[in-house]
Amino acid sequence: MSRGLPDAGCGYLSGMAPATSTAVVWFRRDLRVGDQPTFLAAKERADRALALFVLDPRLLEPAGPRRTAFLYRCLRALDEQLGGRLLVVKGDPADVVPRIAQAVGAASVHVAADFGPYGRERDEAVEKALGDVELVRSGSPYLTEPGTITKSDGTPYKVFTPFSKEWTKRVRDAAPADTDATTLTWMDPSDKDGGPRAVKVPDDPKLDAELPEAGEQAARESWEAFVDEHLTDYDDTRDRPDKPGTSRMSVHLKYGTVHPRTLLADAGGDGKGATSYRNELCFRDFYGHVLWWFPRSARENFDPKFDSIPLDSGKKADEKFAAWQEGRTGFPAIDAAMRQLQGEAWMHNRMRMAVASFLVKDLHLPWWWGARHFMNLLVDGDLPSNQHGWQWAAGTGTDAAPYFRVFNPVTQGERFDPQGDYVRRWVPELAEIEGKKVHQPWKLPDPPSDYPEPIVDHKAERNEALARFNAL
């Protein structure tokens, strides 16, 4: 294997100087030019690169309008960074990627490894279809590639804390790759000879939510502002949905407009805030690992012993679910959160836990109903973190599930939204109620008539949830 030299048969014309060698850089969930190991790998093998994105119907359909629009915006931003040289095509990657590689005479296609259930399968199919053209995987969306952290006996961790100890050792030396748009010479995609036809990034689907700004530049600015203003106090302020104390990087990590290496590099200190932030990055890796080892846990209880817990169903259950979805449960903090999800395609993490606990423990509904709703509406919706976050709340996932982990929907509101600002922002029916009284409008002498009474008695449903758990 002669790295860095044009392969015979795809660049030489007899008697002439070698033609330019080309590599394909196939972007997927890494829509950035900074900190891109794929660029370095492509540069080793070729003089120029073709930047490619494939609109894959199998991924786009389940993404829903919000994530689809966000993706399109990221693609437009990336195309601009690449001087208008991003080739966008539509189709099944196993079909179009090999045809493009052939059309530009590429000997290698460069990707960041994908570890999702569909992504793994797709990449194997592409690799097979590529034949002699090599699919080169460099890096991944994670700090530690799923599957690479195991216990000393080679089996996977099922508990976060011991995983995090090993993870901390592993990521100590992680450093961002030094790349930018000029690392590679980008081929003009219109020079391609045949192959699938280029398409424009489609117009955004119709939206009913305001999305965060897309693209690498937006990610970087947002991150730098967070580091300057909130990282030091992150340990405290991350729990406050009424304050802008979180980094909002989830959506950028989802689309790879930033890599966690870059975040880790800036959050490497010993302070409480930085330590907490690293813990969140570690959770993302942990759940990436868990889903890689246990792909069925995306749909089923991680621990099958919980399969026998009785769940509600039928018309009443459907009605409760609708009330939860629409933010009319009568619990202000829960309703504010569900409306935030509806309105800005995002929900504060503290409230994700609270509404999940409410759905599972107060309404006794399946966690996967809630997980699906989240995936439908979240712009940052990412399968491993979403599903396992839900399983954590339901007590069916990794880690010990203390039977007493039942959130009190009122206490959570009063503790983390102490002045009620979050509730008033998202529940206009309660906008006139001052201070923390807003968390229990039913106690007011004259409660607002257009806001519902609580749909359940929390104390009773808490006991019911405990009883169902204890019956195991």
Place this chain on the structure above:
DNA sequence: TTTTGAGTTGTTCGA
């Protein structure tokens, strides 16, 4: 193999 210590983010109750 056996043993030991521990397990993301909580709530309630009684002193």
Place this chain on the structure above:
DNA sequence: GTCGAACAACTCAAA
């Protein structure tokens, strides 16, 4: 109002 203990038993991880 604050604070510590209780809330089950079990599985996981490591020694």
